[in-house]
Amino acid sequence: MVSKNCDVIIVGAGAAGLTLAARLAEGGKSVSILEAGPERKLGDLVSSQIWARKLKWSEPAVSESGNHKIGHAFNAGTGTGGSALHHYGVWLRMHEGDFSLSSDHGVGLDWPLNYEELAPYYDQVQAEIGLSGDSVKERWRPQGAPYPMPPLPLFAQSRVLAKGFAKTGRHTSPLPLAINSEPYQGRPACHYDGWCDSGCSIGALGNPLAVWLPRALAAGALLEHNARVSRVIRDANNTQRVESVEYLQDGERKTMQADRIIVAAFAVQSVRILLSSATEQHSAPGNHSDKLGRYLMTHPAGTIFGLFDEETYPHQGVTAGQLLSHDDYDEKDAAGGFGSSQWMIGHAIKPHDLLGYGTNRPDIFGAELEPWLKRASRHLGNMTVVCEDIPLPENRITLSDRLDRDGIAHAHAHHDLEPSAAARCTQRMSEGADILRAAGASEVWAGPRIGQHHMGGAVMGSNPEESVTDAFGRVHDTDNLYVAGPALFPSSGAVNPTFTITALASRQADHILSIN
């Protein structure tokens, strides 16, 4: 069944997809969004870490291998808003040097654009979504407009942890957040209740449901849920063009046509869709030089915990944390490893769930546990280091032999951490323990090294033989197929990606609107 025609189909209603939908619909395009997951509303976001698991990507599962797996089940969401519906709102600009990794250091890839080209879009997006922060105290911040809102207030935990940074000669600034420190454009200020991981139902956190979706719908975009795209289909008469997408909805296989198709289904699923679009006559779009799926990245990250004599009340605040340190960010070549790194300091935290303090002390059980949990719930401090991943062609997304219930191949994600990037993460985690001790912690321990955020797989580049898309996300061997989102990133930097994802999507939208 072939259904309606529109100017643009967007696959995926997450951070990238809904930003593009709002911009393109407001620019006069007829836009249809196909979202694999169910409809979600802000009012569905129950305050519970157990119920929050419903927001995650479930099936078809992604199989994984490598010495540093990407953790797809934790990092990917589904349904309106995608993973971004319950992201934590840390919105940071990449630094200038993140765009020229290969030229400056001889490893990885360069971006086909530089910071100056993206800066106006960072400025535009931050004014629309509303960021809280202090651009002066962020001494390492690349140039850009000051934040539209003052930073969030500091709670006891962060005041204690900041002492450790000061005593070890380091600097901190307020963490820039897409969270309202005061009412902004009709959305309320934060309650500091730490429920960000369950999704902020009051709309204080600028997730796509709170910001982009209302704009997209008001401008006439159409959004279909439970519509899982299986592949894009080339035009039989002009194989440079894709003419439609095939999707599964209500047990039916359907097709929708459009002038342009944008795949914005997050890194792994976007690649899965493109790889599944190969035919006997044609390689998968963007895969003519076997680059599709390669350079998969995830930030190696780890949380350090400490117990203090002082009262920290770690349930207060926001999940993301309250302070930032980028002291060493631009020293990618510094001794001890390779790559940038940052500290996010003072997360509001719960006793249970994957990131909870109870879960992170498996050595404490039985009668000792409850007294320990009670102490931690008043005296714990925690902070997370995020490090750079080095893009490697061997780290790749492929199609697995397993088929889902609709006969479509599952994705497989292989990811090894390059030894020098692993060394940098170990080094920073050890420094983190010293910082907590300097802050007065009597007991310090580290959580496991995990993968945070997914990037790469359909990387952008100037050379079609070395990349999948051009600098605007257009797939090289097509005229009208685009990828949006972190799959495009040729390198990861060490900052959380969603500000850059949204700025890039805004730049893509301007480009598409300028074509016709």
Added chain:
Amino acid sequence: MPAPLSRRHLLARGTTAGFFIVAGQWLWLTPREAEARVFDPQVLSPEQCKALSILGDALVPGAADAGIAAYIDLQLQAGDESLLIGKYLGVDTPAQTEFYRAAADNVISLAGDKNSMQTFATNMASDSLSGWAGPPASYVLFVLRADALDVTYGTPEGFERLGIPYMAQIKPDKPW
């Protein structure tokens, strides 16, 4: 199974959670109510439920009373909609049932009585139990302890037990 809860307990903790078969009938009960009435598990055997309940309670005292076995059985029935933390930890949904069955069977065949559970858990943590089959014991311990933390402390009642204000924006009308 833990001893049946009193009627006063059931009324005080009267939140709803899911359908359980009790004495051949489907009833809408919380997992702890289901356990109190000796529910008929749908995925695990009664012996497996008992084993998980005893081990869960040894790791996180209060987990049996909070309904850990019924919680696991209910989530295993939910398929793709499962809320078990195992999904984050690399136990994908289709493999979860076998994971819990194997864990319970190890407890049944290798653990002694209730009183020896602390030693058993310590040996699980160090992977030093001879005859253990399936995923490593230390990993099973981590997952089951996380489940036990969920049911015991991941609810408004659990927060209250630790003296933490829950501060819900939208309070869950059932714990899971």
